[in-house]
Amino acid sequence: MTNNILALDLGTVMGWAKNENGRISSGSVSFKPTHFDSSGCRFSRFTRWLDENHCTAFDDVVYEAVRRHKGTIASQIYGGFMAALQVWCDAEGLPYEGVPVGTIKKFATGNGNASKSDMIEAMGKRGHRLGDDNEADALALLYWRMEEGGGGMSEKNTL
Numbered sequence: 001m002t003n004n005i006l007a008l009d010l011g012t013v014m015g016w017a018k019n020e021n022g023r024i025s026s027g028s029v030s031f032k033p034t035h036f037d038s039s040g041c042r043f044s045r046f047t048r049w050l051d052e053n054h055c056t057a058f059d060d061v062v063y064e065a066v067r068r069h070k071g072t073i074a075s076q077i078y079g080g081f082m083a084a085l086q087v088w089c090d091a092e093g094l095p096y097e098g099v100p101v102g103t104i105k106k107f108a109t110g111n112g113n114a115s116k117s118d119m120i121e122a123m124g125k126r127g128h129r130l131g132d133d134n135e136a137d138a139l140a141l142l143y144w145r146m147e148e149g150g151g152g153m154s155e156k157n158t159l
Contacts, residue, residue, distance in 0.1 A: 004060070005142060007061075007062050007063070007141040011077065014046070015137050016028065024142065026128065028134045031049075043083075046081060056092050061085070062097045065101070107143070108122040117133075122136070123136045123139045
């Protein structure tokens, strides 16, 4: 079992949670471009965030593997974040794993179709004060990885 885990709910507003030697912390960060930014700047900002937050110190990286999006732009943005994360992990030699949304929700709430408020409530019961649903999803993913150890229906890769 790995000690240092980084869990990410990928998106323009990204939830993150980490376990560093038994100490859990979490939050969310926005990569929303300004009016004058290119649409791709969010991905370079994300990669810079990974570098600046010492993410290479982790033994394992897990992210929410989304299978269905509300629209084309949302799916393109998610795909960009996923690609940026996978390229970054490969370059750093870090293993990464995508975990289906339903798996995370079922673990956290007992319901694979849980709402955003259900996820916030479930993580609140574990003692967390949350900024938003993105942070709740990242925390649920972190706990899933720590308690279930992975395996099963996820996409796993190491180079």
